[in-house]
Amino acid sequence: MKKIIYTTILMLGLLQVSCKKFLEETNPTSITLSSYFKTENDFNLAVNGAYNQLRALYNSKSAWTMGEMRSDNTHYDYKSSDQAVATTNRYAVADFLDDKYNNQTPAKWNTAFNAISAANVIIDHIDDITLPATSRNSILGESKFIRALAYFDLVRYYGGVPIYPHAPLSRAETYIPRSSVQDVYNFIIADATDAAAKLNTPAFPQTGRATKGAALTLLGDVYVTLKKYDLAETALKQVTTMGYSLFPNYSDAFQLANKNGKESVFEIQFNTALATPQANTEASVYNFLPRMANTTVVTGVNYNSITTVGGFNTPTQDLISAYEPGDLRLDASIGIAEGTFNATDDFTATAVKSVVGYVAPAGKVGRPFPKKYLHTHTIGNQTNDDWPVYRYSEVLLLLAESLTEQNKGGEALPYLNMVRSRAFGNTANNITTTDQTALRAIILKERRVELAFENKRWLDLVRTGNAIPVMTAFGVKQKAQYSYLQSGSYNITQNRLLFPIPNAEILLNDQLTQNPGY
Known part of the structure; x- marks a missing residue:
């Protein structure tokens, strides 16, 4: 899919060159990248298209297969008569038997780069026309947020990946090697920081578009992942001043009537009322x-x-x-x-x-x-549920974690206990210990039950260094319970903390290298 996107861009670029070389006039019925953006509405439609790419990134089968089934949160119903390729490949991801030919994990790579490509086209052409400053900031901020979000997914699941700061318009620009993990994170931080500077604070009820709160939450999440806890604290504390709050009941956060409500920081939009509901x-x-x-x-x-x-x-x-x-x-x-x-x-x-x-x-x-x-x-x-990417409860837990890791356990407790008191309907189960080791384990467990089925668990286990011991112990229990599991299932090594670069991409781009172990 990425090949199709970049080939299309390349063809459009070459058409521009050819027209300039051989024609005196521009064909008024043709559309190229240089002629498309004529009004502010053209940019708004392009931004909508970039958001649309996030649907497949967060609610597709690859998203929950890699984010939840890879973890100790979920498994599958084994059906011996169903040995279709897609089914067995999904089993393989859950059982740590997947390889570079697996057909369930490339979708995340493809959809992330589709989102990046869509954002890049907007960013590259933002100055094709003169826009009001507020509109320009909004369009750029949302596009950079989308690009940062997509790269954040890629780097955590695959490691270092190619960085495209612009839409490639030639083969040389398209087929490039992987950048280092640190360089990818630097790129994400730059985009998220710029997005936070350009976007407005949320107004409730929200529209579903990215806001300053969403960009700062993404930035805080990145800093927690990089163990830059002081920077995470700074970003996340700003989010707590923007009017977000928890609904009284946990289930309220997922009710259709509360879409984009006060607990939503960013969610993927779905609407069955649109003209083509199956796609929405x-x-x-x-x-x-x-x-x-x-x-x-x-x-x-x-x-x-x-x-x-x-x-x-x-x-x-x-x-x-x-x-x-x-x-x-x-x-x-x-x-x-x-x-x-x-x-x-x-x-x-x-x-x-x-x-x-x-x-x-x-x-x-x-x-x-x-x-x-x-x-x-x-x-x-066909349901009308949105998919949560960031809820305010996660902001509170990320902030509690960043404070705990700075030995500020006393400061972390109010944020942690806001989540717990809602969960239990009282304060009787509030945490009182400020011991750093104890709080680490408590917060990790709290994230597990608060964010279950939101594609966070596998990433949390990897980020906190718990993936190998936790999943090894879980695998022992699984193999004792399910006779269909192979002897090599749950052989979790350091190499298994990343997924393989899709083999089709390796064949397409000889500049790419495969992750170790695949």
Whole structure:
């Protein structure tokens, strides 16, 4: 896909050169990059197109396969009769058996570079016309935020990647080597900093576009990842002054009526009311359900999730057990589809039950599923839920972490306990210890249950240095429970902390090098 984007740009660039060389007049019916941007609305439409690229980056199968199924949060329903390439490749990612030929992990690479390409075209042509200063700042700020967000995803999942500060217009500009991880982070920081300087503070209810708060949250997240905790503290404390707050109940943050509300810092927009709803809907929840010929009992809509391959991103008992007694987030995040599996591992649901204290009755199976994104809808596999990228609760937890790492445990507690007191409905479960080692573990666990199914867990384990020990221990339990797992499953080494550069990209660009171990 990236090849298509860059080839198109290259062709447009060459057309511009050819026209100048051979023609006296410009064909009024042709559109090139140099002639497209004539009005402010042209730029606004291009920015909308760049936002659209983020949909596939954050809600696609690769996003939750790599962000959640790679971790101890979720697994999959094994179906012995389904050995399709896509299915087995997704199994492989979860089991640490994926290789450079895996067809489930390249989508993140492709969609991230599509977003970068879309942002670059806007940035490169921002001065094609004279824009009002406020409009120019907004267009540039949003474009740089999108570019920074896409590069942040790439560097964490793949390591160093090629940096494109401009849309390439030649083969030499397109096929370039990987930059160092540090250089990529420097590029992200520059973009996020500039975006924060250009964008306005949020006004509620928000429109779904990036704001100064979103850019500063991204910057704070980057600094926490780089262990520059003082800089993270500075960025994140600014966000706490911008009017964000937590909804009274955890589940409120995901209600359709609260889209882009006071707890939303940045979320990916979906709207089934648009003219082409299939391209504008969030339907991951259907992948998260067990494979069912009829989903009506669970979703209220009759849909066959066998043919569209349900059975993925299944909450693990390890995650369910991580919720403390009385934590209201458990029931808000996970539901139980009660019913039976047949001989071919397909499910028939007879009821939906609460996960809290659930014990399956005789003859029934209770299959957990993520329910925080399941709300009323009318068409199967088309829901109206947005996808959260940053919520205010994460700002508070990132700030608590940055303070803890600076040995400011006392200052960290109010931010941590704002999240916990909402989760329990009282202050009785507030944390009081200021011990740095204890707080590290508490905050990591708090992020796990607060941000479950938001594609954060694998990145958190890698960032905090816990991926190898945690996933090795988890793998031992998994292999003891599931006989279908191969002996080499969960062999987690340092090399497995990154995903392979897509092999097709290596073949396309001989300047790229593969990650070690692949």
